[in-house]
Amino acid sequence: MNQLDTYLEKASSIAISGHIRPDGDCVGSTLAVYNYITENYPEKEVFLPLGEFLEVFDVLKSSGNVDHSYPDKAPFDLFISLDCAAKDRLDKAQKYFEAASYTLCIDHHVSNKGFADENEIQPDASSTCEVLYGLLDPAKVSRDTAMCLYTGIIHDSGVFQYSCTSSHTMEVAGKLMDYDFDFPKLIDDTFHVKTFEQNRIMGKALDDSRLYLDGRVILSTLSAQDLEDYHVQAKHLDGIVSQMRFTEGVLVSVFAYPSDEKTFKVSFRSNGPDVSVPACAFGGGGHVRAAGCSVEGTRDEVVAKILAELEKDL
Numbered sequence: 329m330n331q332l333d334t335y336l337e338k339a340s341s342i343a344i345s346g347h348i349r350p351d352g353d354c355v356g357s358t359l360a361v362y363n364y365i366t367e368n369y370p371e372k373e374v375f376l377p378l379g380e381f382l383e384v385f386d387v388l389k390s391s392g393n394v395d396h397s398y399p400d401k402a403p404f405d406l407f408i409s410l411d412c413a414a415k416d417r418l419d420k421a422q423k424y425f426e427a428a429s430y431t432l433c434i435d436h437h438v439s440n441k442g443f444a445d446e447n448e449i450q451p452d453a454s455s456t457c458e459v460l461y462g463l464l465d466p467a468k469v470s471r472d473t474a475m476c477l478y479t480g481i482i483h484d485s486g487v488f489q490y491s492c493t494s495s496h497t498m499e500v501a502g503k504l505m506d507y508d509f510d511f512p513k514l515i516d517d518t519f520h521v522k523t524f525e526q527n528r529i530m531g532k533a534l535d536d537s538r539l540y541l542d543g544r545v546i547l548s549t550l551s552a553q554d555l556e557d558y559h560v561q562a563k564h565l566d567g568i569v570s571q572m573r574f575t576e577g578v579l580v581s582v583f584a585y586p587s588d589e590k591t592f593k594v595s596f597r598s599n600g601p602d603v604s605v606p607a608c609a610f611g612g613g614g615h616v617r618a619a620g621c622s623v624e625g626t627r628d629e630v631v632a633k634i635l636a637e638l639e640k641d642l
Contacts (some may be wrong), residue, residue, distance in 0.1 A: 332463045335446070336365060336431055339406035341373040344359040345421035345429065347412040349562060349593075352483025352518060357410040357456040358432070360464075360476035361386050366390070368468045375401065377421045381409070384518045385459035388479060389472035403427040408446060411456035411480075413613040434460055437485075437615030439604050454497040461500050473537035474507035475514060482515055484569070491617060518560050522567070529558045533568045533583065539575075540635055544642055545635065546575050547582040549592070549627055555585065562593065571596040579642065582634055587622060593628045595620045606637040 336342065344361050346354035363378045385391055398420040407428035412418055413433060418425055425431055433444035436459055438451040450459045457480025481501055485493045490502070493512045505511050509627060522530070529550070537548035548568070555561065572581035579599050587593040594610070596603035596619045603620040612621020621632045
């Protein structure tokens with residue numbers, strides 16, 4: 329694939345977006361591209377429609393310029409999809425993608441089959457931000473853009489502890505650290521620090537978790553009432569399924585919560601098995617060790633469906 333500048337130079341209007349329920353890599357990569365364009369190509373129209381994300385990412389430059397309302401817009405010359413495994417995962421931003429004159433996908437999900445006109449998908453990369461760094465001109469990367477890229481890498485690599493971390497990941501992170509920002513504080517503020525409510529709901533989820541399939545699977549679910557009682561939203565549930573993965577003897581951790589009255593959002597984490605397989609079976613996707621999907625049904629029905637699918641693979 330060509331450097332990102334090759335595509336930017338040909339476009340007067342550009343839309344940028346990522347997957348529904350944006351995480352650190354999605355927020356970091358979309359903001360990195362937004363900053364890169366606005367800082368180096370101030371004459372271009374740039375639009376960043378994206379779902380609501382955690383307030384911890386407000387420390388990143390241009391987070392306040394994200395549009396959560398998805399207004400009607402004239403077709404863009406270029407649409408850049410970041411950290412999104414499939415077109416329908418763009419959620420309400422899909423309408424901009426489909427209307428754009430040219431589309432570009434930059435991603436690292438193994439389940440991504442390439443849905444744009446041009447695709448740069450590197451499943452072995454720790455994060456989309458790692459992939460993105462290789463497509464940018466280092467001379468045009470500012471300190472603010474470097475912070476966004478570093479944020480994405482630390483979130484999807486679990487601060488370099490997950491198996492997706494490679495020597496190249498560390499090399500890129502090291503180059504970003506040379507931009508002289510307070511990286512320990514950035515890690516603490518965006519990755520480790522949780523609100524009191526987030527800690528309480530994690531405690532609830534862990535306390536309600538159960539072992540299945542001879543102790544190989546740990547699974548926990550929350551109800552809509554739980555979210556209301558603990559004063560949290562879906563965006564505050566990050567980290568629960570990852571914490572469950574550290575249970576001794578467990579191969580797969582599963583966490584589910586209602587996204588509407590008839591559907592549960594399901595997250596998988598793995599200590600070995602490829603959890604993108606069960607996720608894809610439900611129309612989702614992701615990585616070998618981390619994946620997600622949506623499953624229709626009541627709480628009990630969803631649990632039964634998940635366990636039946638996992639039993640096939642385990």
